[in-house]
Amino acid sequence: MSNTYSNNDSISINFTAIVLGWLLPGLGHVSVGQKRRGFLIMGGVLFLVFCGALVGGIDAVDHNKDGLWFIAQVWCGPVVIGIDLLNQTFIAPLPIADKVTLVGLSHANEMGTLFIAMAGLMNFVVLLDVIQAKRGEDFELRSHAQDRRAS
Amino acid sequence: MLAWTPFLEPMNAMQSVWYLLLLPMVFGISVVYRALREKQYATYWRSVAIMSGQVVIGIVGIAVALGFFVQIVIPLLNQP
Numbered sequence: 001m002s003n004t005y006s007n008n009d010s011i012s013i014n015f016t017a018i019v020l021g022w023l024l025p026g027l028g029h030v031s032v033g034q035k036r037r038g039f040l041i042m043g044g045v046l047f048l049v050f051c052g053a054l055v056g057g058i059d060a061v062d063h064n065k066d067g068l069w070f071i072a073q074v075w076c077g078p079v080v081i082g083i084d085l086l087n088q089t090f091i092a093p094l095p096i097a098d099k100v101t102l103v104g105l106s107h108a109n110e111m112g113t114l115f116i117a118m119a120g121l122m123n124f125v126v127l128l129d130v131i132q133a134k135r136g137e138d139f140e141l142r143s144h145a146q147d148r149r150a151s
Numbered sequence: 152m153l154a155w156t157p158f159l160e161p162m163n164a165m166q167s168v169w170y171l172l173l174l175p176m177v178f179g180i181s182v183v184y185r186a187l188r189e190k191q192y193a194t195y196w197r198s199v200a201i202m203s204g205q206v207v208i209g210i211v212g213i214a215v216a217l218g219f220f221v222q223i224v225i226p227l228l229n230q231p
Contacts, residue, residue, distance in 0.1 A: 037186050040195070044182030051175050057161040104161035107169035112161060115176055122183040129187050139192040 017130045022077045025123045033136035041126050048119035049076055049083075056104040056112015058087045069113050075120035075127070083116075177206045 014032060021028025026042030029035075052060050061083040063070040073080045091102050104112055155162070165172060181202040189195045 036192060040186035041183050044179050044186065047182065048176065048179035051172075051179065053158050055162045055165060055172060058158055059161065101160055105163075107166050108161035108163055111165070111169055111172045111176075115172075115179075118176060118180055122180060126183065126187065139189065139195070 013131055014133070017133065018127055021123070021127050021130050022075070024079075025076060025119075025126060028127065028130035029133060032130065032133050034133060034138045036138050041123075045076060045119045045123050045126070046079070048115050048122070049079055052112045052115030052119065053083060054112075055115060056109050057102060058083050059091055059103045060109065060112030060116055062087055062092070064088070064092065066113060069117050072117040073113075073120040075124040076116065077123070080116060080120065173207065173210060174203075177203045177210075181206070 014028075017028035017031050019028075020031045024042065025045035026038040026040070029038030029041060031038075061070065061073055061080055063084050070084070091099050094102070103109070155164070178199070181199045185195060185198045185202060189198050
């Protein structure tokens with residue numbers, strides 16, 4: 001069985017882009033020159049996080065009570081860790097009588113948590129994409145490069 | 152609603168219409184996914200709209216099918 005891979009097929013992993021993509025969703029793609037794609041990703045992921053925090057309040061991120069959800073949410077990076085920090089600092093320590101209006105119940109909490117979890121999982125997909133992203137292959141250029149590789 | 156503090160308090164006004172939140176969620180997911188998959192920016196927003204519509208129709212279809220099964224099929228099966 002012959003090895004059909006050439007040197008051009010080898011994947012070079014861009015760790016800097018992955019870290020940047022985790023620090024701020026979309027920044028990984030921007031750093032490899034895919035600015036338009038990166039800013040669209042940034043807008044989409046941050047829109048989901050914004051909606052989640054708006055619907056569920058900052059209680060939508062809670063690594064103590066919603067640990068499994070937090071595993072999905074944390075792929076959004078420091079923005080989610082910051083929301084969790086705010087929750088643990090300002091809401092979690094309050095007595096039940098004081099935090100009754102601050103903690104999401106039923107659908108508000110579920111949807112808020114789900115919004116941010118979906119944002120995290122989508123950013124995980126984005127990070128997988130940026131692993132093999134080629135420098136400067138924005139929208140039109142990526143399709144041309146795919147055609148070249150196919151031919 | 153007037154006393155609601157955004158981000159600090161959950162949006163409890165949406166409790167009864169929570170399913171409408173599917174729309175912004177699907178839109179956000181489509182924006183990110185199509186940004187990765189679309190080959191040409193000229194067709195990007197059209198693809199986002201199409202994907203959003205497809206997902207919403209799919210979920211509504213599943214909801215209708217499940218509703219039909221739970222509300223009609225299961226009661227029929229329970230009849231002696």
